[in-house]
Amino acid sequence: MSDALIDFNESEAGLELRISDTTEPVTVSWRWLRDHGEDEASRDPETLQRRVDTFAIDSSASGQIERHDGNPGWFSIRWPDGAVTDHSHTLLADVISAYVATDWSRALPSDFAMPADAVLWGDPATAAPDEVKLDAFLGTDEVLTHGVDQLSRYGYLVLRANRHHPKLDRARAEAFAERLGYIRHTIFGGMWDLAPDLTEHADTAYSSVYLGPHTDATYSHDAPGLQYFLCVQPAESGGESLVVDGFAIADELARTEPEAAATLASVSVPGRYIEPGVHLQAERPVFRSDARGVLRQVSFNNYDRAPFLLPAEREQQFYSAYARFAELANDPSRRAAVSLQPGDVFVIDNWRAMHGRNAFSGYRHYIGAYLNHEDLESKRRVLTSA
Ligand SMILES: [Fe+2]
Structure with a gap:
């Protein structure tokens, strides 16, 4: 209390x-x-x-x-x-x-290096992962290997369905998960239907309004590493999935505004998720690096940010750096907009890329699920050592 x-x-x-x-x-x-x-x-x-x-x-x-x-x-x-x-x-x-209750003299590390094989795409017009055919991804190891490599390097992947015979059911979405690992169970269950219905879950993602770029589960200590959607029915208009490279923003800030980058790497930001019977909360810096100082995770969700206080000067630095990050995250020139057709799958590395959605009209139905980051990493190691 x-x-x-x-x-x-x-x-x-x-x-x-x-x-x-x-x-x-x-x-x-x-x-x-x-x-x-x-x-x-x-x-x-x-x-x-x-x-x-x-x-x-x-x-x-x-x-x-x-x-x-x-x-x-x-x-x-x-x-x-x-x-x-x-x-x-x-x-x-x-x-x-x-x-x-916080000892403010204990500082977290504030510098970081970029992962060696990440392809940064601050401008999605100049670099994007190859699109992959979903049937081939599910059916041949060669295409699976290429898809996993593209997803690992770019932080997202678009898999296109067979236009004439798209498969739109949960079995298809499950087959996709099993190709990489297994579905991660969370508060949303294993696999969920994403359609405009606010009675199911109290979250802006279930409405039809514009959803700014964010990462999911800032309230989870181990946020799901991948999120994917299978498109059952696209919206009548709008509703494109948006994706922004958080690593490219981190890299740019580290080079051009190192003080802002250091602040985002060292201020631990809490996120929370609340609905009846549930109060999840976790915290980590916007830029989280591993023990070797390599950037491993970008977390940003202003919708779910929980209240916390900082010393006055630190708060000033935080708001300024966080606003700068948000400005870059919302810059339309940094954003890839992906139109999904029935049966297409869109996968996002939730530890790196921010996702959002344009406002839409009409009924829009996706099936979604989470996977673990370590399972993508595992699959990549297994496939490349085979
Ligand atoms: Fe989300």
């Missing part, structure tokens, strides 16, 4: 807050507060996923506190642009309690 929030004062930098078991106040910046409103405009009340556009927040704007006499566990902040956000003592007490 959280400690109680017992005192707060406005200052130029933000709100000075104190919880019951600490004597020193902690300053929570105005920007952080704007980013963590608990009202409907700031946060989806069902999924608790972020709605506020983090990257459009004016970091110099300060707010005015409005106390709720009838509801003492809450207060509101009125902002210069007219918006009013709501805040609970409980959330603030929780993040302050985690903040004061």
Whole structure:
């Protein structure tokens, strides 16, 4: 249980807050507060996923506190642009309690090298994996080897179905998984149907709106390494799958904005997934490298980012670097848009590439599942040593 929030004062930098078991106040910046409103405009009340556009927040704007006499566990902040956000003592007490329990003098490593055989494609027009025929991938080891190699080097792969006899069922999707490893079971089950229906899972992925580039399962300590979709029915219009190379962004930042890259490699960002009976949470830096300093994973999901506090200067660096990353991730020139036809399969390396989706109209039905990263790596070793 959280400690109680017992005192707060406005200052130029933000709100000075104190919880019951600490004597020193902690300053929570105005920007952080704007980013963590608990009202409907700031946060989806069902999924608790972020709605506020983090990257459009004016970091110099300060707010005015409005106390709720009838509801003492809450207060509101009125902002210069007219918006009013709501805040609970409980959330603030929780993040302050985690903040004061952290030893900020212990730094994580902040530099990294790129994996030797990754083909970086900051511009998808100049480099893309070969498209592979799905029947051949399932039927011959030569095509399987080529597909696995392309997926490993580029971070995604498109497999095209036989146009005249596309197979659209779960057995086909399962056959694909078995060619690489086995389906990873998660909160979503093993294989799932992805279609606009918000009653099934409380997640923006199940609606029809634009879905910005992100990686899945920032709330899992071991996020699934691969995600794949078999297209059963494409949308009437729109709905293209989007993919962005997170490694190319990391490489570019490391070369041109090393301070931002170092921040993203050293600030551990929590992600969460909440629905009735479930509260998953995990954290890692946006750029995670292995013990040898080689970049192994990019994690980015602003929808699912959980509240956490940083020391003031570190927070400033984090927001700035995170916004820069988001800017690059949302740059249309970095994005490959893939139109899938019935029976096609689209695979994404969820440790490297971010995926998203254009808004669409009409009914769009995909079958999706996850696989483990180590199984792709295993398959590649086995095939190339054969
Ligand atoms: Fe996703």
